Amino acid sequence: MDILISAPPTSVEDHSAQLDSTQYTRESILKYEKIFGHNFISTGGIDTTREIVKSLNLQAGMKVLDVGSGIGGSAFHMAQEYGAHVHGLxxxxxxxxxxxxxxxxxxxxxxxxxxxxxxxESAADSIYDVAYSRDAFLHIEDKARLFETLHRAIKPGGLLFFTDYCWGEGAHSVEFLEYVAQRGYDLHTVRDYGKLIEQAGxxxxxxMDKTELFGEYLHxxxxxxxxxxxxxEIRKSWNEKIVRNQRGEQGWGWFMARKM
Ligand SMILES: C[S@@+](CC[C@H](N)C(=O)[O-])C[C@H]1O[C@@H](n2cnc3c(N)ncnc32)[C@H](O)[C@@H]1O
Incomplete structure (x- = not known):
């Protein structure tokens, strides 16, 4: 069976235009928001965000970089509840x-x-207390450059936290490979992601493997x-994700690390 692969974008503006005209039209963002909850386009919405942000030990005035900040849910929560200064990119x-x-x-x-x-493209150097991201790194192919950039952007002693869709450890069906290729996603297993983060220093x-929790939220x-x-179309897509998650093909990970 042929696998449809979207042509890789060649510039930042191309990549942006591709996202805005396919997965993230205004109409589809507002539909996704109905599922994920007010101001969120990521698994668990405000519930997972509350739990995660509690573990970051944020203090008033701390600087947070939110990579792929979407429609702002995490940034608003960190500012309102903790007095953090959030730069959403x-x-x-x-x-x-x-x-x-x-x-x-x-x-x-x-x-x-x-x-x-x-x-x-960020040149930030030792600026942020925390670099944070929710289900956005799947869009970024050059993970070595991503973690190098984040490592540079965080202050010594600062934290990296992100969640992301992951490959399960088992074999992948043609349907799943097709879905990932068609979306242009770059996925890793939870274990391999951990190694990439270590390799960046x-x-x-x-x-943390959160594949089971991902399944609960899909329901x-x-x-x-x-x-x-x-x-x-969203109902169909969620039913398909549930099947892939039950087969152990489609996972979810939470990752936390520190810059020395
Ligand atoms: C699934 S949405 C998640 C949005 C938000 N983090 C949330 O939790 O609601 C992924 C976001 O990552 C953004 N994104 C993708 N690639 C990016 C990149 N290279 N730099 C910055 N943002 C990016 C997308 O535009 C999109 O808004």
Whole structure:
């Protein structure tokens, strides 16, 4: 069977335009938000965010880089609950447009800024107490450069935390390979991700397999869909993810590490 592979984008603007015209049109972002919850486009929405952010030991005034900040849910939570200063960076103009609207509504301009950009182009050096990201690194192929960039951007002693979709340890079906190729995702197993983080010089690396929790959230999210038959493409996609997750093909990882 042929596997449809989207042509790899050649520049930051190309990559951005590709995301904005396919997976992240304004319409599809607002549909995804119905599943993930207000201001979120990632697994568990505010629930996983509360749990994760609690573990980061954020203090008022700390500087956080949120890579692939989407429509702003994590940034708003860190600013509102912990007084953190959050720099959200994202490659999708559609995401950033919605994030700006929500930022104005919440009046959090003193603590949160959203900026267009590709993390791979960042020249930040020892600026952030925490580099944070939720389900965004799957879009980034050059993981060595990604972790090198993040390692440079974090202050000595600072933290890296991210979640991401992962390959399961077992064999992968043609359907899953096709889905990943069509989306242009770059995935790793939880174990391999841990090694990549170590290779970039991080210490105290914790690579946590959250595949079971991912399965639980897929069911919770599916239940949130309207029962009137609307959003059939999302229902189909979630049912497929549930099957792949049950087969152990599609996993999810949480990763925490420190810069020495
Ligand atoms: C699944 S969404 C998650 C959004 C947000 N983190 C959340 O939890 O709701 C992934 C985000 O990563 C952004 N992204 C993808 N590649 C990126 C890159 N190279 N630099 C910055 N952002 C990127 C996308 O535009 C998208 O907004």
């Amino acid at each position: 994202d490659l999708s103009h559609n995401m950033l447009g919605i994030a700006q609207e929500r930022l104005q509504e919440l009046n959090l301009n003193s603590h949160v800024i959203f900026e267009f950009g590709d993390i791979l 991080f210490v105290e690396v914790h690579a 919770i999210e599916l239940d949130k869909l309207p029962k009137d038959g609307s959003m059939p």
